[in-house]
Amino acid sequence: MAGATPPIVRVYARARLPSRHGTFEVVSFTDSEGARLDDVAIIRGDIAGATAVPTRVHSECLTGDVFGSLRCDCRDQLELALDRVAADNFGLILYMRQEGRGIGIAEKVRAYELQDAGYDTLEANLHLGFDGDLRHYDIAAAMIHALEVQSIVLHTNNPLKVEGLEANGVEVVAREAILSEPRDENVRYLRTKKAKMGHEL
Ligand SMILES: Nc1nc2c(ncn2[C@@H]2O[C@H](COP(=O)(O)OP(=O)(O)OP(=O)(O)O)[C@@H](O)[C@H]2O)c(=O)[nH]1
Numbered sequence: 613m614a615g616a617t618p619p620i621v622r623v624y625a626r627a628r629l630p631s632r633h634g635t636f637e638v639v640s641f642t643d644s645e646g647a648r649l650d651d652v653a654i655i656r657g658d659i660a661g662a663t664a665v666p667t668r669v670h671s672e673c674l675t676g677d678v679f680g681s682l683r684c685d686c687r688d689q690l691e692l693a694l695d696r697v698a699a700d701n702f703g704l705i706l707y708m709r710q711e712g713r714g715i716g717i718a719e720k721v722r723a724y725e726l727q728d729a730g731y732d733t734l735e736a737n738l739h740l741g742f743d744g745d746l747r748h749y750d751i752a753a754a755m756i757h758a759l760e761v762q763s764i765v766l767h768t769n770n771p772l773k774v775e776g777l778e779a780n781g782v783e784v785v786a787r788e789a790i791l792s793e794p795r796d797e798n799v800r801y802l803r804t805k806k807a808k809m810g811h812e813l
C-alpha cells in the first residue's frame with residue numbers, strides 16, 4: 613500500500629534475555645538523530661531477511677503488563693505472544709511505549725476513574741478530549757525495517773494495526789487473531805472493543 617515514508621531507526625544494542633517465557637534476544641534502537649528510543653524488540657530466531665515472520669506489536673499497558681490488572685487483556689496477550697514465539701522458536705514482539713492507546717498512564721487512570729463511574733473505554737477517552745486511539749505505527753514499521761524483516765504475519769485483532777503498518781511500508785502477508793480467555797473483569801472492555809473499536813473478537 614502506498615503511504616508516508618516511515619522514519620529511519622537503527623539498531624543500537626542487542627542482548628540475550630533469559631525470561632520466564634524462555635530465552636529471547638532484546639534489541640534497542642536509536643532514531644536518525646541518534647536519540648535512544650524507549651521501544652524495544654524481543655526476538656527469537658534468525659528473522660533478518662526472513663518473510664512471514666510471526667509478529668506481535670504490543671502497546672504498553674503498565675497496569676496490565678506489570679501489575680497484572682484484569683481490567684484489560686494486555687498481559688494475557690503479551691504472555692500468549694511470548695509463549696508462541698518461544699514454542700515456534702521464531703518470531704518478533706515489538707513493545708511500543710504507547711501507554712493507554714497513546715494518552716499516557718496519568719490520563720489512562722483518569723479514563724479508568726470515569727469507567728468506574730459507568731463510562732466505557734471509548735466514552736471515557738472522548739470525555740477527556742482524546743480520540744479513541746492516538747497510536748501511530750510509523751516507529752514500529754521503522755523497527756521492522758531496521759531488523760531487516762521482509763514481511764510479517766501480524767498477530768492482532770485490530771485491523772487498524774494492519775493498516776497502520778502497511779501505510780508505513782510493511783508487507784503484512786496475513787493477520788492472525790490473538791484471543792485471550794475473557795474474564796469477568798474484562799468482558800465489558802472486550803465487548804466495547806468489538807462493538808465500537810473495530811476489533812475482530
Ligand atoms: N485509553 C485507554 N487505554 C486503554 C484502556 N485499557 C487498555 N488501554 C490501552 O490499550 C492498549 C492496548 O490496546 P487494545 O485496544 O487492548 O488492543 P490493541 O493493541 O488495539 O489490539 P490487539 O493487537 O488485538 O491487542 C494499551 O496501550 C493499554 O494501555 C482504557 O480503558 N483506556
Ligand SMILES: [Zn+2]
Nearest residue numbers: 673676684686
Ligand atoms: Zn491493558
